[in-house]
Amino acid sequence: MAAAVEPTEPKRLVLPGNCPLVWQSQGNYQDVWLDISDEGIARIAINRPEKRNAFRPRTVVELYDAFSRVRENPAIGVVLFTGVGPAADGGYAFCAGGDQSVRGDGGYLDEEGVPRLNVLDLQRLIRSIPKVVIALVAGYAIGGGQVLHLLCDLSLAAENAQFGQTGPRVGSFDAGFGCSHLARVVGQRKAREIWFLCRRYNAHQALAMGLVNEVVPLFQLQNEGVLWAREILQHSPTAIRCLKAAFNAETDGMAGLQELAGQATHLFYKTEEGKEGQQAFIEKRNPDFSQVPWL
Numbered sequence: 001m002a003a004a005v006e007p008t009e010p011k012r013l014v015l016p017g018n019c020p021l022v023w024q025s026q027g028n029y030q031d032v033w034l035d036i037s038d039e040g041i042a043r044i045a046i047n048r049p050e051k052r053n054a055f056r057p058r059t060v061v062e063l064y065d066a067f068s069r070v071r072e073n074p075a076i077g078v079v080l081f082t083g084v085g086p087a088a089d090g091g092y093a094f095c096a097g098g099d100q101s102v103r104g105d106g107g108y109l110d111e112e113g114v115p116r117l118n119v120l121d122l123q124r125l126i127r128s129i130p131k132v133v134i135a136l137v138a139g140y141a142i143g144g145g146q147v148l149h150l151l152c153d154l155s156l157a158a159e160n161a162q163f164g165q166t167g168p169r170v171g172s173f174d175a176g177f178g179c180s181h182l183a184r185v186v187g188q189r190k191a192r193e194i195w196f197l198c199r200r201y202n203a204h205q206a207l208a209m210g211l212v213n214e215v216v217p218l219f220q221l222q223n224e225g226v227l228w229a230r231e232i233l234q235h236s237p238t239a240i241r242c243l244k245a246a247f248n249a250e251t252d253g254m255a256g257l258q259e260l261a262g263q264a265t266h267l268f269y270k271t272e273e274g275k276e277g278q279q280a281f282i283e284k285r286n287p288d289f290s291q292v293p294w295l
């Protein structure tokens with residue numbers, strides 16, 4: 001565990017324990033909190049503690065909007081993704097998956113009664129956003145909530161964290177990242193056990209199978225996330241961005257290659273060679289690449 005940070009009063013409580021950052025809240029959301037610090041760290045929290053932070057279509061729309069805002073903010077390098085807690089009954093959750101009470105024929109019904117599966121868009125956004133996303137898991141990360149946690153770059157678990165799948169019990173399954181990425185992370189045998197048996201796994205079991213990076217006391221969870229974020233933020237943003245794209249490229253086919261290629265193009269635009277091509281077009285002349293070596 002990294003060195004302790006000096007605690008200061010949080011603007012408002014998302015998780016227990018003092019948070020060393022001062023947050024500015026953004027967005028006008030109902031189911032989500034988005035907070036930005038002046039240290040390059042954002043915090044996105046699902047705010048449905050009485051439902052163990054289960055997501056309904058509105059929650060997913062708001063999460064997508066919050067992650068998109070963070071994506072467009074060049075001052076932010078790390079996102080802490082968590083769930084508000086405790087609930088009035090003392091229970092904690094990162095996210096208990098899709099809200100079963102709004103599930104109708106064909107999916108989860110939004111406020112107009114239209115079935116939506118937009119959590120899959122959110123999964124891809126978390127995976128492709130060129131910032132480091134750290135899951136802070138207190139309590140349950142179950143079903144689609146476990147998959148959202150899985151798709152974060154890093155995961156820190158509180159001692160009370162519980163992970164698991166329920167799909168085959170509640171008539172659902174995630175045959176996308178929820179299977180393939182899980183198998184990459186914990187291995188084929190364990191991934192099949194998780195889905196076929198629908199057991200629950202505590203924080204230390206999750207650590208042993210490589211599902212989380214570290215287990216910390218509940219009151220230390222948010223601080224630990226900030227410490228990890230601060231370490232990351234000392235490093236080269238370009239290197240971290242390219243590394244994230246590279247980790248995805250291995251598994252995400254052409255979409256993964258596209259992400260990595262986008263980073264390469266971004267770097268190329270900054271070179272004299274790249275600029276000469278553009279300049280020549282603007283000046284209506286042939287480009288002169290004669291000074292560029294064929295390395």
Ligand SMILES: CC(C)(COP(=O)(O)OP(=O)(O)OC[C@H]1O[C@@H](n2cnc3c(N)ncnc32)[C@H](O)[C@@H]1OP(=O)(O)O)[C@@H](O)C(=O)NCCC(=O)NCCSC(=O)CCC(=O)c1ccccc1C(=O)O
Nearest residue numbers: 050051052054096097098099100101140143144166172174
């Ligand atoms: C999470 C629990 C283990 C917590 O247990 P406990 O601490 O005892 O609390 P409870 O008393 O059970 O719950 C408190 C309160 O919260 C409500 N609640 C909890 N989870 C949900 C939920 N998922 N939906 C709706 N409501 C929920 C609960 O009813 C209580 O409220 P009351 O008013 O007091 O009744 C336990 O709660 C639990 O097991 N929850 C269910 C977990 C679950 O099965 N989740 C759904 C899995 S399926 C999924 O997530 C779909 C994913 C998805 O969207 C998807 C992804 C990819 C492809 C396809 C799909 C797809 O659309 O299917």
